Amino acid sequence: MANTPKKGKSRVVRYNKWGYIFLIPFIVVYLIFQLVPLFTTIYNSFFENYLSGLKQIGPNFVGLANYKEIVTNGDLIKYTQNTLIMWVLGFVPQIFFSLLLGAWFSDARLRIRAAGFFKTVIYLPNLIMAASFAMLFFTLFADSGPINTTMINMGLISEPYKFLEHAAGSRGLVAFMNFLMWFGNTTILLMAGMLGIDGSLFEAAQVDGATSTQVFFRITLPLLRPILLYVMITSLIGGLQMFDVPQVLTNGKGNPVRMSMTLIMYLNNHLYSKNFGMAGALSVFLFIITGILSLIVYKFSVQDNVDEVKPKRNRNKN
Amino acid sequence: MKKKVLSTLLATAMVAAMLAGCGSQAAAPAPAAEAPAEEEAPAEEAAPAEEAAPAEEEAPASDEGKVLNIYCWNEEFKSRITAHYPGYEEVDGTTGKIGDVDVKWNITPNENNAYQNNLDAALLAQADAAADEKIDLFLVEADYALKYVDTDYTVNVADFGLTDADLAEQYDYTKKIVTDSNGVQKGTSWQGCPAIMFYNREIAKEVLGSDDPADVQEAVKDWAAFKATADKLKDAGYQACSSVNDTYRVYSNNVTSKWVDGNKINIDKNIENWVNDSKALVDAGEAGTHDLWSDDWSKGFFKDGKVFAYFGPAWFINFSMSCDQEGSVGIDGGWGACVGPQSFFWGGTWICGAAGTDNPTLVGDIMKTMTCNADVMKEIVQQDDDFANNKKAMAEMAASDYTSKILGGQNPLPMYMEGAEKIDLSNLSAYDQGCNESFQNAMKDYFNGNASYEEALDNFYKSVIEKYPELTQ
Numbered sequence: 088m089a090n091t092p093k094k095g096k097s098r099v100v101r102y103n104k105w106g107y108i109f110l111i112p113f114i115v116v117y118l119i120f121q122l123v124p125l126f127t128t129i130y131n132s133f134f135e136n137y138l139s140g141l142k143q144i145g146p147n148f149v150g151l152a153n154y155k156e157i158v159t160n161g162d163l164i165k166y167t168q169n170t171l172i173m174w175v176l177g178f179v180p181q182i183f184f185s186l187l188l189g190a191w192f193s194d195a196r197l198r199i200r201a202a203g204f205f206k207t208v209i210y211l212p213n214l215i216m217a218a219s220f221a222m223l224f225f226t227l228f229a230d231s232g233p234i235n236t237t238m239i240n241m242g243l244i245s246e247p248y249k250f251l252e253h254a255a256g257s258r259g260l261v262a263f264m265n266f267l268m269w270f271g272n273t274t275i276l277l278m279a280g281m282l283g284i285d286g287s288l289f290e291a292a293q294v295d296g297a298t299s300t301q302v303f304f305r306i307t308l309p310l311l312r313p314i315l316l317y318v319m320i321t322s323l324i325g326g327l328q329m330f331d332v333p334q335v336l337t338n339g340k341g342n343p344v345r346m347s348m349t350l351i352m353y354l355n356n357h358l359y360s361k362n363f364g365m366a367g368a369l370s371v372f373l374f375i376i377t378g379i380l381s382l383i384v385y386k387f388s389v390q391d392n393v394d395e396v397k398p399k400r401n402r403n404k405n
Numbered sequence: 406m407k408k409k410v411l412s413t414l415l416a417t418a419m420v421a422a423m424l425a426g427c428g429s430q431a432a433a434p435a436p437a438a439e440a441p442a443e444e445e446a447p448a449e450e451a452a453p454a455e456e457a458a459p460a461e462e463e464a465p466a467s468d469e470g471k472v473l474n475i476y477c478w479n480e481e482f483k484s485r486i487t488a489h490y491p492g493y494e495e496v497d498g499t500t501g502k503i504g505d506v507d508v509k510w511n512i513t514p515n516e517n518n519a520y521q522n523n524l525d526a527a528l529l530a531q532a533d534a535a536a537d538e539k540i541d542l543f544l545v546e547a548d549y550a551l552k553y554v555d556t557d558y559t560v561n562v563a564d565f566g567l568t569d570a571d572l573a574e575q576y577d578y579t580k581k582i583v584t585d586s587n588g589v590q591k592g593t594s595w596q597g598c599p600a601i602m603f604y605n606r607e608i609a610k611e612v613l614g615s616d617d618p619a620d621v622q623e624a625v626k627d628w629a630a631f632k633a634t635a636d637k638l639k640d641a642g643y644q645a646c647s648s649v650n651d652t653y654r655v656y657s658n659n660v661t662s663k664w665v666d667g668n669k670i671n672i673d674k675n676i677e678n679w680v681n682d683s684k685a686l687v688d689a690g691e692a693g694t695h696d697l698w699s700d701d702w703s704k705g706f707f708k709d710g711k712v713f714a715y716f717g718p719a720w721f722i723n724f725s726m727s728c729d730q731e732g733s734v735g736i737d738g739g740w741g742a743c744v745g746p747q748s749f750f751w752g753g754t755w756i757c758g759a760a761g762t763d764n765p766t767l768v769g770d771i772m773k774t775m776t777c778n779a780d781v782m783k784e785i786v787q788q789d790d791d792f793a794n795n796k797k798a799m800a801e802m803a804a805s806d807y808t809s810k811i812l813g814g815q816n817p818l819p820m821y822m823e824g825a826e827k828i829d830l831s832n833l834s835a836y837d838q839g840c841n842e843s844f845q846n847a848m849k850d851y852f853n854g855n856a857s858y859e860e861a862l863d864n865f866y867k868s869v870i871e872k873y874p875e876l877t878q
Binding site for chain 2: 137138139140141144160162226229230231232249252253254338339340342343344345356357359360361362365
């Protein structure tokens with residue numbers, strides 16, 4: 088008796104050791120490429136440190152001056168708004184079409200032909216580099232580009248519509264591109280979630296005479312919540328870090344009137360002039376914003392789950 | 406047992422691979438970087454010794470580096486070297502050969518200070534770079550020449566063997582601009598950049614009744630006349646110029662103060678004039694707001710483009726106007742040239758030798774051949790419609806029967822020569838490129854009605870301070 092637990096214990100310890108050893112590569116890479124840069128970024132944000140011409144200024148310790156500058160010039164709020172607006176504009180259609188397509192593809196009754204082909208096609212835009220995709224749209228939607236020429240020839244408009252010189256135009260294009268690039272990816276994630284739902288639930292619903300709309304809203308959607316939450320949070324973080332598409336589309340200028348300038352484009356402007364202090368402070372703000380928004384999304388979704396489960400239990404008891 | 410052995414093996418393999426990965430990153434580059442330098446020394450000594458025996462011709466790269474690194478922002482200098490430097494062979498898009506020296510072109514576009522940032526990073530690393538990685542030669546533009554000339558990263562041209570006699574025929578302004586605060590000249594240029602107005606002859610005939618340069622000049626002799634002509638052009642369905650950014654340099658080169666005063670950003674009265682005149686042009690539909698070099702902007706170089714005039718110096722013809730393309734205005738000599746509302750200059754490219762170059766003889770020879778040799782200068786004018794930086798050669802050609810095919814048989818050289826003498830560079834600052842670019846971009850929102858003048862101005866300040874953190878509003 089006394090021997091067996093000892094043996095068992097030592098075996099556990101030995102296996103634990105291997106677990107740790109296998110974790111070493113990740114930990115080391117994480118430390119070097121993630122954690123250390125994270126802290127040096129915060130450290131750098133307290134310094135005045137940039138290149139003036141070919142002359143290095145600083146690093147001089149300036150305390151919270153960089154933070155103060157960012158808060159007082161009001162740009163942070165403006166660019167956060169821009170970023171979120173463009174993210175929402177792209178995310179709403181994205182989640183709508185993904186749910187629709189996911190439901191169709193995973194519905195056994197529909198038996199869509201060549202589903203594999205369509206799944207590949209909707210995923211394809213994601214394979215194109217964002218920069219080339221943005222370049223393509225830039226050319227397509229130029230003042231005298233094919234889209235304008237076609238619309239004029241069809242008699243829809245008489246003057247070319249300058250897409251990139253209207254806030255709606257350039258923000259809309261960015262959102263549309265993000266939607267096109269990411270809805271395939273989201274569809275596949277949601278489809279995986281839908282296929283993971285127990286088929287007997289659908290059958291039971293069918294037997295009870297539920298319509299497909301009812302099945303979707305009463306069964307698919309509630310059970311898809313964890314995956315939806317995952318999609319929401321990853322997309323939000325991805326959205327806050329939106330950079331390549333608007334950067335290339337507007338040539339880094341965020342035209343018009345900096346209305347399509349995202350947070351990361353702003354960060355890039357500072358990094359471009361090697362202004363590490365301001366860039367560091369801005370990164371810290373970004374970190375905080377991302378954290379808060381993710382928490383909010385997470386809180387909301389988890390709260391809903393708990394609320395729904397609780398009354399059900401009460402009902403059972405009664 | 407087997408399992409244990411296997412797992413030990415796997416784990417050690419993984420850790421070893423990881424350490425190896427880290428190790429090679431940290432340790433490997435040092436010997437790798439030193440090695441070529443050490444290896445090369447004997448190799449190079451051997452090579453010239455062999456070569457020297459059969460023929461003792463001028464071999465610029467005797468005991469010098471085997472790689473010539475050139476930093477620039479577009480293809481212009483490369484095409485000049487390809488066409489006019491004896492012995493240059495093109496290998497592919499970014500490499501060439503002069504004798505047994507490899508020429509490496511490092512081309513980064515100018516926009517948004519990309520070229521300068523890239524060059525800065527390379528110059529700051531110059532001291533530690535391996536001999537073959539060091540910048541040997543780089544190009545600068547008038548907008549930011551000062552930034553480099555007044556540092557130790559550029560070298561007196563005399564050190565590369567250029568004598569005062571070599572430089573005697575160059576225009577004074579081209580020397581002044583690359584002279585540092587101690588009076589040392591640090592660069593040299595093959596071109597002069599007095600700029601003029603190019604107009605579409607057919608449109609001039611139709612609207613103004615004549616395509617004679619003197620008549621056209623009368624119609625655009627000042628900005629009021631230019632606006633009146635623009636109104637006429639508008640009625641006939643043409644635009645006066647493709648974009649208001651075309652006229653920007655005409656105003657910005659006639660300023661009376663610098664962009665930056667101390668550390669404060671300063672907006673000159675004449676820049677404000679540009680804003681007001683341009684707003685009027687845009688509102689009347691007489692000019693667009695396209696970015697320079699964009700597709701929409703370039704439409705006017707072709708016959709159905711409906712653009713009356715572009716403003717530019719001599720390099721503009723060869724570099725921008727697509728005159729070698731079918732359907733372009735220039736291919737049949739459809740352009741005419743006149744001075745325009747105000748004379749101005751635009752750009753210009755200077756060759757600077759980098760401190761620490763391992764190819765000083767070759768750099769010196771390129772400078773001498775490309776900027777001091779009168780025959781090469783004349784060749785450049787004839788083949789590329791450029792205006793070369795040699796007073797005597799230009800005076801000879803201006804008096805000769807030289808005519809430009811693209812300009813419909815006109816000889817523009819007298820106009821350029823007159824302009825070159827007038828060029829005044831006293832109001833240049835090291836921040837010009839960033840300020841000019843940001844200002845045009847910010848004002849675009851004002852012209853298009855997306856922002857008020859104050860909002861646009863505010864965005865201009867923001868953008869400039871992002872580029873140059875040391876400046877204040």
